[in-house]
Amino acid sequence: MPFWCEIDSMKNAGKWRRFPTGDLARVAVFAALIAVLGLPGSVNVFGNLVPITLQTLGVMLAGVILGAWRGALAVAVLLVLVAAGLPLLAGGRGGLGAFIGPSAGFLIGWLPGAAVTGWLTERAGRSPSLLQLVVACLVGGIGVIYLFGIPVQALVTGASLPAAAALSAAFLPGDVIKAVLASVVARGVQRAYPDAVPAVHRERLRSGWGR
Amino acid sequence: MNGRTGAYVPGASPLHRLPAGAKLAGLAVVCTALVLLRSPFALGGAAVVTAGLYALSRVGVAAAWAQVRPVRWFAVALFALQWVFVGVEGAAVTTLRVVVAVALAGLVTITTRTSEMMAVLERLMAPARLVGLDPFRLSLLLSLTIRTVPVLADLAGRVRDAQRARGVERSLRAFAVPLVVGALRHADALGEALSARGLDD
Known part of the structure; x- marks a missing residue:
């Protein structure tokens, strides 16, 4: 570590460095990105009224690019704005009703979903392979989100757990495609912008350059 | 819905004047109560009370419908499904419960300024x-x-x-x-x- 960095770290010894300003901007921008991915409009599958959107793609990308807890924070920011009444969910939905309707569990599941996706990506090191990214997106972006969504849906509709799971299975093919797509996109982004790999970004922050 | 400004409908009704924190707490309590209600008459009463609250808030039919509209097909499918499995009474209870809860949550959204709601949520995120x-x-x-x-x-x-x-x-x-x-x-x-x-x- 060069000496000026040491001086810098001594100067800031008592201060919070856990949430640098650059990360604040990244979290805000990714929260907005998830909202923007919902803009083209959602496609409804008849029968099960949880809309199919590109927004889960944004959730997976937030995890893969920001890492575990910053990705989850980006999702949390979006959900707070939605709860406050802004129409940021796909199809211009928003308000507290989204957290009470049948898809509430899937929405809440975005939080741990992004966190697990990010956690797995962080484990993959400085240059995650496509396969590692696909696994992270499948486990976090589908497994974890369904784990929250299906029981809540069963609770709201009064259907049995297997019945709710069967209804959600209609979304599985689309979600698998989205997970693969998120991985391909993330791989492309991380090649074009190496700082988009959580492990690389963290190292850069640790080295004290450009906080 | 007016673009990006949210679903807030300005007004001066008692509901508009209630503090946002109180409305959120009230919503949480009522939603818990809804889960506990089992008879179709009690839920029918809740639906009537909700309609009365909408009337009191004077937000207009269009704004009210915009809140319930996202769950309309879900409500139909749910009612049909429940009718087959647990009979017409159970179907009515489950469907009313979802619709009333969504309508009440929507009412809080409609009558609360986004900035006010955000202030409360910020405090919750302390x-x-x-x-x-x-x-x-x-x-x-x-x-x-x-x-x-x-x-x-x-x-x-x-x-x-x-x-x-x-x-x-x-x-x-x-x-x-x-x-x-x-x-x-x-x-x-x-x-x-x-x-x-x-x-x-």
């Missing part, structure tokens, strides 16, 4: 202090996000144009990669601008 997000940074984070949505929507439009120019309209990858890279560039420039204005001190 524990974020533990991970280094003090209240100032938290509200900065929320307002930055709101400001960034139109910026990214604009970026998405430009990426779409570029895609068309390249003749790869159908490739989602050719859309998402430039969009995300552009978003990251924007974020990092924004972060530097904020640091330069002394936000780290």
